[in-house]
Amino acid sequence: MTDPIIIAVPKGRILAEAVPLLERAGITPEAAFGDEESRALRFSTSNPGIDLIRVRAFDVATFVAHGAAQLGIVGSDVLAEFDYSELYAPVDLGIGHCRLSVAEPADMAESDDPRGWSHVRIATKYPHVTRMHFEARGVQAECVKLNGAMELAPTLGLAPRIVDLVSSGKTLKENGLVEVEVIAEVTSRLIVNRAAFKTRPEVVPLVEAFRRAVAMEKAA
Numbered sequence: 354m355t356d357p358i359i360i361a362v363p364k365g366r367i368l369a370e371a372v373p374l375l376e377r378a379g380i381t382p383e384a385a386f387g388d389e390e391s392r393a394l395r396f397s398t399s400n401p402g403i404d405l406i407r408v409r410a411f412d413v414a415t416f417v418a419h420g421a422a423q424l425g426i427v428g429s430d431v432l433a434e435f436d437y438s439e440l441y442a443p444v445d446l447g448i449g450h451c452r453l454s455v456a457e458p459a460d461m462a463e464s465d466d467p468r469g470w471s472h473v474r475i476a477t478k479y480p481h482v483t484r485m486h487f488e489a490r491g492v493q494a495e496c497v498k499l500n501g502a503m504e505l506a507p508t509l510g511l512a513p514r515i516v517d518l519v520s521s522g523k524t525l526k527e528n529g530l531v532e533v534e535v536i537a538e539v540t541s542r543l544i545v546n547r548a549a550f551k552t553r554p555e556v557v558p559l560v561e562a563f564r565r566a567v568a569m570e571k572a573a
C-alpha cells in the first residue's frame with residue numbers, strides 16, 4: 354500500500370478556519386485535530402489515504418519543501434519570507450486575512466515622514482521581506498530578528514520600528530504603536546511539493562478539491 358498523502362496545517366489561528374475548509378474539500382479530520390489541548394502531531398482523516406500533521410506556521414513550508422509533507426496550508430507572509438523554489442502555491446484559500454505592515458510609536462509617527470528614510474532599524478519575524486521592501490526604494494533596513502512580541506521593541510530600545518502582521522489593529526493600539534506603511538496583504542495558500550505534484554497521482558485531484566471548496570465558500 355502507498356504511504357498516505359500528508360497535509361501540513363499550522364496550529365494557532367489558521368487552524369480554526371482551516372478545519373471547515375478541509376471538510377468542504379472532503380477531508381474530515383479525527384476529532385483530536387481541532388482540539389488545541391491534544392498533544393498529538395499526526396492525525397487520521399475520513400480518507401484513509403490522507404493524514405494531517407499540525408506544526409508551527411513557519412515549519413509548514415519547511416515540511417512541504419523537503420517533501421516530508423506533500424501539501425500544506427500556509428500564510429503568504431511565510432511563503433514570501435522563505436521563497437522556497439520547491440513549492441508551488443496553486444490556490445489562494447481566502448482564509449487568514451491580515452497584512453504585513455511597518456509600525457512605530459504614535460508620538461514618533463506625528464513628525465515622521467517615511468519618504469525621508471535612508472536607513473531604518475526594524476524588529477521583525479520577517480527580515481527577508483523587510484529588507485526587500487525597503488531595498489526596492491533605496492532604504493537600507495537593519496533587522497533585529499524576533500519570533501514574537503515585536504511590539505515591545507520600540508519602548509525597550511531594541512528598534513524604533515517593527516514589521517509585523519496586523520488584522521484588527523488591536524495589538525498595535527494596546528502597545529502605543531500605529532501602522533505607517535502596508536508591505537503586503539496576506540491570505541493563506543495551499544502549497545504543494547513540486548516533485549509530489551508530478552509523482553503522486555492523488556495530488557492533482559486534491560488540489561482541485563481545495564479549489565472547489567474555496568469557490569463553494571465564495572458562492573455561499
Ligand SMILES: Nc1ncnc2c1ncn2[C@@H]1O[C@H](COP(=O)(O)OP(=O)(O)OP(=O)(O)O)[C@@H](O)[C@H]1O
Pocket residue numbers: 363364365366367408409410411427428429430431449450451500518519520521539540541
Ligand atoms: N492577526 C491575524 N489575523 C489573521 N491572520 C493572521 C494573524 N496573525 C497571523 N495570521 C496568519 O496566521 C499565520 C500564523 O500566525 P500565528 O500568529 O498563529 O502563528 P505564530 O504564533 O506566529 O506561530 P508560532 O507560534 O508557530 O511561532 C501567519 O503566518 C499569518 O499568515
Ligand SMILES: O=P(O)(O)OC[C@H]1O[C@H](OP(=O)(O)OP(=O)(O)O)[C@H](O)[C@@H]1O
Pocket residue numbers: 365366501502517518519520521522523524525
Ligand atoms: O491586529 P490584531 O488583530 O491585533 O492582530 C495582530 C497580531 O496577531 C498576530 O499575533 P497572534 O495573535 O497570532 O499571536 P502570536 O504571534 O503572538 O502567537 C500578530 O503577530 C500580531 O501580534
